[in-house]
Amino acid sequence: AVSRINTDSTGDYNVTVGGDARIGIGDQLSLDGWVAHSETPRRDRGSNALSLLGTYTSRDWEVGLGTRRIDEDFNPEVGYLERPAFQYYTARLLRHLRMPRSDWFREVRPHITFRQYDNLDGSPQSRLIHVDNHILLNNGSFFEAPGLNWVREAPSVPFEIAKGVVLPPTVYDWLEWTMNFNTDLSSPYSVSGKATVGGFYSGHRAGAIVSFTLRPNQDFNASLRVNYDRVRLLEGKFTRVLVGLRLAYAFTPRMYLQALLQHPTQTHSLTANGRFGWLGPAGTGLFVVYNDGRE
Numbered sequence: 001a002v003s004r005i006n007t008d009s010t011g012d013y014n015v016t017v018g019g020d021a022r023i024g025i026g027d028q029l030s031l032d033g034w035v036a037h038s039e040t041p042r043r044d045r046g047s048n049a050l051s052l053l054g055t056y057t058s059r060d061w062e063v064g065l066g067t068r069r070i071d072e073d074f075n076p077e078v079g080y081l082e083r084p085a086f087q088y089y090t091a092r093l094l095r096h097l098r099m100p101r102s103d104w105f106r107e108v109r110p111h112i113t114f115r116q117y118d119n120l121d122g123s124p125q126s127r128l129i130h131v132d133n134h135i136l137l138n139n140g141s142f143f144e145a146p147g148l149n150w151v152r153e154a155p156s157v158p159f160e161i162a163k164g165v166v167l168p169p170t171v172y173d174w175l176e177w178t179m180n181f182n183t184d185l186s187s188p189y190s191v192s193g194k195a196t197v198g199g200f201y202s203g204h205r206a207g208a209i210v211s212f213t214l215r216p217n218q219d220f221n222a223s224l225r226v227n228y229d230r231v232r233l234l235e236g237k238f239t240r241v242l243v244g245l246r247l248a249y250a251f252t253p254r255m256y257l258q259a260l261l262q263h264p265t266q267t268h269s270l271t272a273n274g275r276f277g278w279l280g281p282a283g284t285g286l287f288v289v290y291n292d293g294r295e
Contacts, residue, residue: 002078014077015039018049028058038075046071053090062094062111072120086125087118102138109134124171127152132178140184147178153201162266165236167201174199188216203233219250241265254279269295 006012018036025031036049053066068088070081094111110133117125132147154171161167176198183190193210207229215221227242244262251257260273272292279285 002076004078011041013039013041014075016076016079029054029056036074036076038073038077040073040075040077043073043075045073047073047075049074060096062092062096064090064092066090069120083117083125085120087120087122089116089118090114104138106136106138109136124152124154126154140186142180142182144178144180147180149176149178149198150174151176151199161201161233162231162236162238162240165233165238167233167235172201174201176200176205185213189214200231201233202235203231203237205232206230220248222247238266254285267295269293 001015001017003015004013016036016038018034020032020034023031032051032053032055034049034051038047038049040047049068049070051066051068053064056063066089068086070084070086072085074081074084091114092111094109096107096109098107099105111131113128113130116127119125127150129150130147132144135143135145150173152171152173155167155169158166158168176196178194178196180192180194182192185192190213191211192213193208195209196205196207198204207227209225209227211223211225213221213223223246225242225244225246227240227244229240231238231240242262242264244260247259249257255278256276258275258277262271263269270293272290274290276288277285278287
């Protein structure tokens with residue numbers, strides 16, 4: 001149970017109570033669930049939340065089925081809520097196909113994932129049907145190809161996706177193709193990336209993400225990441241580039257220094273974050289954080 005109370009006004013408060021449980025049935029089947037209820041003045045409609053998830057995991061198969069419902073007036077003010085008032089359904093099926101006799105090929109993971117959000121009246125919010133095949137090599141490399149996404153988004157109000165580009169509220173359906181890869185992430189040098197091509201709301205998008213990581217020893221690592229999106233919609237077009245540099249150095253296992261710099265071309269800004277951490281026993285420590293944003 002968690003509550004927020006305004007000490008200056010007895011009529012301004014919020015209380016949220018909940019409970020969760022996990023039940024294991026043998027070594028392969030588990031059931032997860034939680035329920036919650038909130039109380040907020042002047043919110044007299046449904047204020048409950050419920051989630052149920054069942055998973056089956058074996059050496060060769062992974063299967064999952066789940067559902068979630070968030071009532072219209074469920075309001076956990078001291079916490080987070082992914083989105084208000086929805087019904088959610090999910091399903092996942094994955095197969096492990098291993099190659100124990102191969103010196104270079106580890107396994108293939110064909111799978112399909114389904115996720116859907118609806119309004120409480122059954123009208124659509126979001127949907128994703130994802131089908132692809134993971135390929136793992138013995139040297140630590142990973143490939144995901146081909147990946148297909150059937151996407152639905154149904155915004156309820158107009159929103160500005162880019163400066164001067166406003167999408168009207170309606171139901172958008174599109175198909176996109178994706179590909180992911182990475183070299184051995186545990187090696188001193190690694191490269192990872194993702195490419196996406198296909199539909200996007202009322203038009204098309206071509207995008208890519210590439211990351212270069214340097215980890216010459218256990219103390220220092222650096223990563224340079226570049227995001228690129230080229231979007232062409234009926235309402236307008238735009239190109240977005242984001243460049244980010246991440247640096248980290250560990251003086252000791254308990255003392256470190258981290259930095260992140262980002263430059264999005266769409267907003268012509270530069271942001272920087274620096275963090276020094278000195279960890280103590282039992283979760284204590286000293287943290288010094290610096291943030292800077294410039295246009």
